Structures are given as structure tokens and as C-alpha cells.
Amino acid sequence: MDFNFTEEQEMVRDGLSRLVREQYDWDTRREVIASESGWRPEVWAQLAELGILGMPFSEEDGGFGGGAVDALVVMEEFGKGLVVEPFIPSVVCAGGFLKHAGSSEQKEEHLGAIIDGSRVYAFAYAEPRGRYNLADLETTARKEGGDYVLNGHKAVVIAAPWASHLVVTARTAGERRDSDGISVFLVDKSADGVVTRDYPTVDGRWASEVYLENVTVPASALVGEEGAALPLIEQVVDEAIAAASAEACGAMKVAHAMTVEYSRQRKQFGVPIGSFQVLQHRMVDMYTEYEQSVSLAYLATLKLDGSERERKLAASTAKVRIGQAAQYVGQEAIQIHGGMGMTDELAIGSYFKRLTIFESEFGNVDHHMKRHIALS
Amino acid sequence: MNLEFTPEEVAFRKEVRAFIEENYPKHLADMGMREDMSPEDMVAWHKVLGEKGWSVPAWPTEYGGTGWTPTQRYIWSEENARVNAFMPLPFGVSMVGPVIYTFGNEAQKEQHLPGIRSGDVWWCQGYSEPGAGSDLASLKTTAVRDGDHYVINGQKTWTTLAQYADWGFFLCRTDPDAAKPQEGISFILIDMKTPGIEVRPIKLIDGGYEVNETWLTDVRVPVENLVGEENKGWTYAKFLLAHERSGIAGVARSKRGVEKLREIAGSEVLDGEPLMSDFDFARKVSQLEIDLAALEITELRTLAGEQAGKGPGPESSILKIKGTEIQQRLTELTLEAVGSYGTPQYGSIADAGSNQYPVGPEYAQHSAATYFNMRKTSIYGGSNEIQRNIITKMILGL
Numbered sequence: 001m002d003f004n005f006t007e008e009q010e011m012v013r014d015g016l017s018r019l020v021r022e023q024y025d026w027d028t029r030r031e032v033i034a035s036e037s038g039w040r041p042e043v044w045a046q047l048a049e050l051g052i053l054g055m056p057f058s059e060e061d062g063g064f065g066g067g068a069v070d071a072l073v074v075m076e077e078f079g080k081g082l083v084v085e086p087f088i089p090s091v092v093c094a095g096g097f098l099k100h101a102g103s104s105e106q107k108e109e110h111l112g113a114i115i116d117g118s119r120v121y122a123f124a125y126a127e128p129r130g131r132y133n134l135a136d137l138e139t140t141a142r143k144e145g146g147d148y149v150l151n152g153h154k155a156v157v158i159a160a161p162w163a164s165h166l167v168v169t170a171r172t173a174g175e176r177r178d179s180d181g182i183s184v185f186l187v188d189k190s191a192d193g194v195v196t197r198d199y200p201t202v203d204g205r206w207a208s209e210v211y212l213e214n215v216t217v218p219a220s221a222l223v224g225e226e227g228a229a230l231p232l233i234e235q236v237v238d239e240a241i242a243a244a245s246a247e248a249c250g251a252m253k254v255a256h257a258m259t260v261e262y263s264r265q266r267k268q269f270g271v272p273i274g275s276f277q278v279l280q281h282r283m284v285d286m287y288t289e290y291e292q293s294v295s296l297a298y299l300a301t302l303k304l305d306g307s308e309r310e311r312k313l314a315a316s317t318a319k320v321r322i323g324q325a326a327q328y329v330g331q332e333a334i335q336i337h338g339g340m341g342m343t344d345e346l347a348i349g350s351y352f353k354r355l356t357i358f359e360s361e362f363g364n365v366d367h368h369m370k371r372h373i374a375l376s
Numbered sequence: 377m378n379l380e381f382t383p384e385e386v387a388f389r390k391e392v393r394a395f396i397e398e399n400y401p402k403h404l405a406d407m408g409m410r411e412d413m414s415p416e417d418m419v420a421w422h423k424v425l426g427e428k429g430w431s432v433p434a435w436p437t438e439y440g441g442t443g444w445t446p447t448q449r450y451i452w453s454e455e456n457a458r459v460n461a462f463m464p465l466p467f468g469v470s471m472v473g474p475v476i477y478t479f480g481n482e483a484q485k486e487q488h489l490p491g492i493r494s495g496d497v498w499w500c501q502g503y504s505e506p507g508a509g510s511d512l513a514s515l516k517t518t519a520v521r522d523g524d525h526y527v528i529n530g531q532k533t534w535t536t537l538a539q540y541a542d543w544g545f546f547l548c549r550t551d552p553d554a555a556k557p558q559e560g561i562s563f564i565l566i567d568m569k570t571p572g573i574e575v576r577p578i579k580l581i582d583g584g585y586e587v588n589e590t591w592l593t594d595v596r597v598p599v600e601n602l603v604g605e606e607n608k609g610w611t612y613a614k615f616l617l618a619h620e621r622s623g624i625a626g627v628a629r630s631k632r633g634v635e636k637l638r639e640i641a642g643s644e645v646l647d648g649e650p651l652m653s654d655f656d657f658a659r660k661v662s663q664l665e666i667d668l669a670a671l672e673i674t675e676l677r678t679l680a681g682e683q684a685g686k687g688p689g690p691e692s693s694i695l696k697i698k699g700t701e702i703q704q705r706l707t708e709l710t711l712e713a714v715g716s717y718g719t720p721q722y723g724s725i726a727d728a729g730s731n732q733y734p735v736g737p738e739y740a741q742h743s744a745a746t747y748f749n750m751r752k753t754s755i756y757g758g759s760n761e762i763q764r765n766i767i768t769k770m771i772l773g774l
Contacts, residue, residue, distance in 0.1 A: 349581035
């Protein structure tokens, strides 16, 4: 048993933490997310230069030979600074599909662009009526000669406004919600028939509604086997859950630290409010929630290479418990900050909002509780 | 003991329901509080009620109250909640109004009560300061007597909707040497157009601007604007806070909120079935409704106590704590119900540089903003921690 990070991972953490500290201060972030583009391609380029975007890929694939633990390190630092750049959609999700199931041609065309940051990819899986069921798809891909023709509506596709390509889940056969008959496609966002509607999200990112209207893609756009992609999608989503869990831990850590610091500074009744036992115990509970969450982010990450059942159980365990913790820590952070916590002037509100949305990403608490029950 | 309404009360319900259906502004139906609401919209219903004579039901009849029993007032708030009516703002009707008719002089009553009743005069509350929130008695804004005037200096914060206010009621320190901080405070009415007042809106985490910082620099206020006695303001402030707390439970509104939540969860789909038929979700909605039932009867018991002549006492702190917890839970479950469509930012899309129109179902569009916004309820009006302190001291005697 070993819970230590390698020297390399510690170096990456230090480098990333410096980058976030120096270039991702609160005021800069606020300006960036309110700007027209909503993100900073130059930060993305820097991350590529530091090798961050290539960390989870094998050397054979052009990466640095790391894996999920590296993604955990990256996302924890992202969470601390509420970094909005799309590591999970582009590197973890799109990169994950290519890593696990991409053909050598697909890897050549797409993985290099992900690793060097020249292209951003978004993962279009959710649908307006699918809730969190990855198999509940109304989007279809119809085979036509050597091509596929895609039709459907993908909902709240995070980072799609910045992306040049989309990874799209669609039904090639079977009935809605069938496990079989699901396929994954790489779609160029500039292809005819791809219509997007872009908007900011409440937690400082950007997303799109993606409408696919008779979008024709060649057979080479299919990732993995036709009609048999659900296990692959589940695997990639579990990887995304592990990474997002690490991000939530980073955000909780900072939210907790800010709250403790505020309770030291803020005086009422002639003393710092941090001297009140009722608040002390609640900040202890926040800390405990955070520590429990870190443990489960590790569990979810380390079980990604385990058996399918172990992996799924660990991902759902983490998503349930960290979803609960994120809500608790976020709410208590605002409450203990009092009126100031309600204002847009302090960073704490943004941590609260990010933690709120985390709960619903890749399946909410109830969804993963049901999945846990089904697996137990 | 019984919970049945009398035939008279049933008839009363019919009467007010018909009135609301006929007169509530159509364009505001089922909107509740929204950040994109105009100030005219916020007083529209108040003005209609002012003309009808129903804007201040709880006031004594000699000052324009309706003379309704607490049960009738309860029916009234229930019927308004049915259409999610935007009720008259509390600052005049439930806060300063009762202070003026209880502690003010005849001239003040004549000057101010008609405008509060009609909705023509907009009031704001100058209580909290940057350094005086939960510890309100530590406030530093000073009022110094200079001939026929007070000269007021200081900074207030969280002055709700002060950007539209005509008048404000302010707590100011008139005796800096008093033995206890509570003893040197006075309750002063200020015309918001007086030179030296600057109101700066504060942006909140939901993107809205409902509260302000209010700066007072050498603001000259005639001494006749002092309510009651100088240095006795804390007594009036406490009286007002107890009134604020009893209205804060929001039972009728939460009941409508539960109904709306059921509608939303009936439209949302989980594996092809309505989310409302999912046991896990339904259980949470029922839990909320169960908590709400307990709060409702607790409020009715409090109202019955009032009917028997007891004013709102420390038990109104229970109503504040449970009422706000339920309101918050309601917004949590609504956000949960709408799934991924809680994520897009709607209210301030223009503000954030997008020219795109909203996405997702209409009912999802303010769910995150409302959830964020409602975190304020356990902070304002005396935070829920302060309410627990009040119960500890006044009821438990510890």
C-alpha cells in the first residue's frame, strides 16, 4: 500500500500550482470568465508546453507515460484555482476514448492535437430527456453507404464553444435505453449540419446545446466497435468521475481554508467568530467531509484499472459521497461567511457554485446510489 | 381543539380567491421574485391592494388594517401563494409601519402611514453595517444633534432595494457614551433624497442586485424624524425584528413551491418515466412536505396565540429557522429535479456577453440562481445561529 505521489507527480503539482497562483488569481479569472471567449487559449498552450495535457497518455501514444493518478494531481490543482480550461472534456474524455479504442489512424490524427493543445475536444453525451442514463439516447447514427448520418440534440456540452471536435454518443441500433446498439463518433464541429448554441454556465464555464441535423461522417469517424460502445463509454465516464472528484476535493480544500481564515478575521461581539464553538465544530465537519472525499477520490482513481465491477462501484461510491460533501461544504462556507458570502466580491461564492454543479455532473447522488445498489 | 375552517372562513376564502383572480396583474402571475423584475412590477399588487384597503391586513383597524382574524390572514396568504403573488414588500408594511403606529407620534403617523398603505412610498431598512451584522448593537453610524437637525454619518450595508427607496428607517448611535451599546441607539426616518446619501448596488452570487451599500455623509435630518425616544431605538428594533421573523416562515409560498416542484418532477424524465414516480425523489419531496406540515401547524399555533393577545415571542425564532430551511430545501430539490439544465446561466446571459436566448425547459431557467439566492435566508433577519441563541436564552433560560 502506498499513498505517495511520485517525484514527477509532485513536480507537476508544484509547477501547476505555481501557474495557477501566478496566472489564475481571482480577479483575472473573473475577467476571463466574463469575457467574450470565456477562457484563455494561452493558458491551454502553456499547459501543453508543461506536458500537462500529455500526462495521462503512454509514450507510444505521444504522451508522458502517466495515467489516472496524474489526472488526479492535475484536477486537484485545477479545483483549487477553479480553472475553467477543459482538461476533463478534452484530455480525460476524448483522450480516453482514443486511448482505449482509437485506431492507429485516429490516434495519429487526434491524440497529437489533444496533447499539443492545438485542438480542444468536447464530450457530447447528455440529452434533454436522458437524465443521467448514458444509454438513454435519442440521437441516431444511420449507416448510409460507407458513411454514417447523425441526427439528434446533445445537451449542456461543456467546453463545446471552445472545441473544434466533438465526441458524440449515438444509437446505431436497438431501442432507446438498450445497452446494445450504441456507438461513439468523432465529429468535426465545422461539419455541415452541426448547429451549436453557446452559453455561459453558472459555475464560470461555457457549454453548448449541440444539434445534429443530418451530419454525415465517414466510417473512419467511428471509435471502437459499432453498436458495442456502452462499456467503453462507462469506462471513460468513470475516469471522468475520478478526475472531477479530484477537482471537487481541490475546490473544497480552498473553500474550507477561506472559511477558516474568514472566521479568524471577522469580529462580532468583540471576538473573532472563529472563537464560537458552534462555528468551530461546523468547520471541523467541513474538514472531515473534505478528508473523506480525498480518500474516495483516491479510491475511484486507483480502481480504474481494477475489474469492471470494482471500477464502477468505486466511481459511484466516490460520486455519491463527494457529491454530498461538496454540497455540505459549499453551503456551510457561504453560511459562515454570512452576508459577504452572498456577494460576488469574494471568491467563496464561485467555489460554492462550482461545488453545486459538480453534484450533477456525470450523474448525481441519486443516480450513483442506484448504480451502487445495482452492483451490490 | 380543531383544524376545521368555519363556514364564514370558507366564504371568506371564496371572496378573496375571486378578488385575486380578477385583480392580480396577469403579466406577473406565477412569477414570484425574479431578478429581472422591474420596480413597477414589485409594487403593482401593493397598489391594487392599497385601493381595495387590503394592503396592511395585520395592522389595527384604526390605521387601515382589515380587522381579519389571524385565521383569515392565513387564508389570505394561502390564496396569494396559489398564484405565487408578489406580495407588498415588507419594509413598509411589516417593518416600519408597525413601529410608527406603535411608537411614533401623530404627525409621523399622518405623514407616513398613508404612503405605506397605498404603496406610493418605497421604504428601505438601514440596520446592518459592514462591522455590525449578527452583532447589530455594535453599529457605528452616528447621529449628532445640531439645532433642529441630526447630522448623520456612517455606512450601512445589505440595504435591500434601497436603489428604489423614497424613505429609509435607520438605526444610528446618538449616545456613544452609553453604559451598554444597546442603550445609545435611536430609530430615525430618513428621506432618501436628502443630500449626502449615496447608494451603491452590490452584485450577488446569483448575478442580481437586490442589496446595496448605503453611505451617509453629513446627512441633515430634522429631529422630528426621530421615532419614539432618543436612545431607545434598540427596543423598537427588537420589536420590528420579532415582526419580521413571524412573516419569514413563508409557509403558504413554500406550499405552492412544493406543488410546483411536483409539476416539474412530473415533466422531467428518468428512464422514460416521470421523475416524480421515482421513489428516491418522491421520498425527498414527501419529507419536505412533512416538515412543512409541522411548520404550518406551528405557525397556526403562534397565530392563535396572537389572537389570544400574545405578541410574537421568542418562539417566532423557530418559524424563522424551519421556514428558511424549508425554503432552501425546496430550491435544492428544484435544482436537482431539472438535472443538467440547472447548469446554464440564464439571468445574466446578456451580462456575460452571450447573445443567445435561453435553452432547456422554462421551469429550469432560474433554478440555480434561485438556489444560490435563497442561501441568504438563513443569514438575513438575524442569522439562524442568532435565532438559536435567542431560543437558548429566552426559552431554555441558559
